[in-house]
Amino acid sequence: MSHSHSHGHAHDHGVTNYGRAFALGVALNVLYVLVEAGYGLYAGSLALLSDAGHNLSDVFGLLLAWGGHALAQKPPTSRRTYGYRGTTILAAFLNALLLLVAIGAISWEAIGRFGDPAPTAGLPIIIVASIGVVINTATALLFVSGRKSDLNLQGAYLHMAADAAVSVGVVIAGIAIYFTQLAWIDPAVSLLIAGAIFASTWGLLRESINLTTQAVPAAIDPNTVTDYLANVAGVTEVHDLHIWAMSTTEVALTVHLVKPELADEDELLCEIQTALHDHFGIEHATIQIERGHGPMCDHASPERV
Numbered sequence: 001m002s003h004s005h006s007h008g009h010a011h012d013h014g015v016t017n018y019g020r021a022f023a024l025g026v027a028l029n030v031l032y033v034l035v036e037a038g039y040g041l042y043a044g045s046l047a048l049l050s051d052a053g054h055n056l057s058d059v060f061g062l063l064l065a066w067g068g069h070a071l072a073q074k075p076p077t078s079r080r081t082y083g084y085r086g087t088t089i090l091a092a093f094l095n096a097l098l099l100l101v102a103i104g105a106i107s108w109e110a111i112g113r114f115g116d117p118a119p120t121a122g123l124p125i126i127i128v129a130s131i132g133v134v135i136n137t138a139t140a141l142l143f144v145s146g147r148k149s150d151l152n153l154q155g156a157y158l159h160m161a162a163d164a165a166v167s168v169g170v171v172i173a174g175i176a177i178y179f180t181q182l183a184w185i186d187p188a189v190s191l192l193i194a195g196a197i198f199a200s201t202w203g204l205l206r207e208s209i210n211l212t213t214q215a216v217p218a219a220i221d222p223n224t225v226t227d228y229l230a231n232v233a234g235v236t237e238v239h240d241l242h243i244w245a246m247s248t249t250e251v252a253l254t255v256h257l258v259k260p261e262l263a264d265e266d267e268l269l270c271e272i273q274t275a276l277h278d279h280f281g282i283e284h285a286t287i288q289i290e291r292g293h294g295p296m297c298d299h300a301s302p303e304r305v
Contacts, residue, residue, distance in 0.1 A: 018153065021142035022066035025160070029059045032135045036128050043124040046113050048170065050106040050190045055132070057102040058159045061095045065156045068092070072247055085247030088152040089211045092248055095155045096205035099197055106194045113187035125174030132167035136160050151211065151248035155204050162200040166193045214244040217251055220280055225253070228279070232272060234259045237292065243282070252284040258292035265289055 033055045040048030068091030071084035140160035146153035173189035176182070207218055216222045222243055229238045237258035246252050253276060259265075269287055276282040 018069055018143065018146060019066070022062055022069065022156075025139040025142050025156070026059055026062050026066070028135050028139055029055055029062065032132060033059060036132065039124045039128045045125050046109060046186050046190050048125055048128055050109065050193060053102060053105065055136075055163060057098050058163060061098055061159050062156055064091045064094050064098070065152050068152050068248075072249075082246050085250060088150070088248040089208060089245060092151045092155045092204060093208035093212055095159070096201050096208055099159070099201040100205070103194045103198050103201070106190055106197075110187040110190035110194070113190070114184060123174070123178060125177065126171055129167045129170035129174060133164055133171065136164035136167055140164060151204070151207055153248075155208075158200045158204060162196055166196050169193065169196070211245045211248070216243045217245050220251065220282070225276070225280055225282075228275065229255060229257060229272070232257065232268070234261055234268075236260060240288075246284065250283040251281060252286075253282045254286040254288075256288045256290055259289050260291055262289065262291055 033052050036048055036052040036055065039045075040052055065088075068088040071087040074084050076083040137160075140157055140163075143153045143157040143160070146157075169189055169192055173185050176185050211217065220243060222241070225243065226238055226241060229235065229241070235257050238255060239258070240254065240256040242254045244252055269289075272287060273285050276285050
């Protein structure tokens with residue numbers, strides 16, 4: 001039998017360090033939260049205060065994502081053979097939960113304000129929210145290059161991009177309040193903010209749950225992988241195929257291939273590993289080749305494909 005582990009061919013995004021981007025994003029958003037909360041209290045604006053609370057949750061979200069990203073850079077040990085790569089999945093999941101808590105708090109307060117509306121000043125809302133558009137857009141741009149290849153970075157990007165859109169909505173609400181003096185506009189915009197946050201959070205929550213439960217990452221079609229392996233020269237059967245995420249950037253695979261005629265398989269294994277990496281984004285492949293002449297081990301519980 002031939003048994004091969006592939007741990008090479010790392011994607012560039014797997015080693016890119018976004019530590020400076022996280023530091024800058026956290027600093028900008030902490031400053032903005034202080035300004036927005038202060039003006040929200042001054043203007044009596046729930047829209048500003050709710051958006052400040054959401055931005056504060058984003059600060060914690062950025063810190064979570066930063067922590068996961070930093071831990072993923074730590075080298076493996078004899079006890080943690082994959083290092084701390086999995087913390088990026090945990091960070092993405094906790095970020096989604098944090099956003100759901102923010103959605104509940106904003107919605108609860110907004111509904112209460114409909115029954116007891118408070119007067120708000122439109123001009124401070126317009127000014128502060130306009131600052132938010134600039135800061136949130138700038139922070140989102142820090143993560144735009146990594147959002148497609150890293151769920152953890154995608155979470156940070158989605159938070160800030162959604163915040164930029166929400167801030168635009170708050171500006172519009174401020175203008176409407178300034179000209180109409182209608183107090184109900186403020187809680188109504190708060191509910192729209194909550195809806196926008198939920199829309200941007202749902203995909204993050206769903207995929208992070210999938211990855212924590214070791215489901216096949218959404219970007220990979222397991223049937224296509226099976227078809228490729230089944231059509232490798234000399235392979236007659238594929239079984240015990242497992243594909244899961246080690247982190248938000250790295251995917252692992254284990255598989256048994258039945259190949260009755262064995263030879264020097266090093267070149268074939270290298271070819272398979274390269275194809276799995278280049279075509280499917282699978283970083284770590286463990287491939288066991290069997291002749292298939294004898295009975296399978298009872299403890300292996302093979303899953304035949």
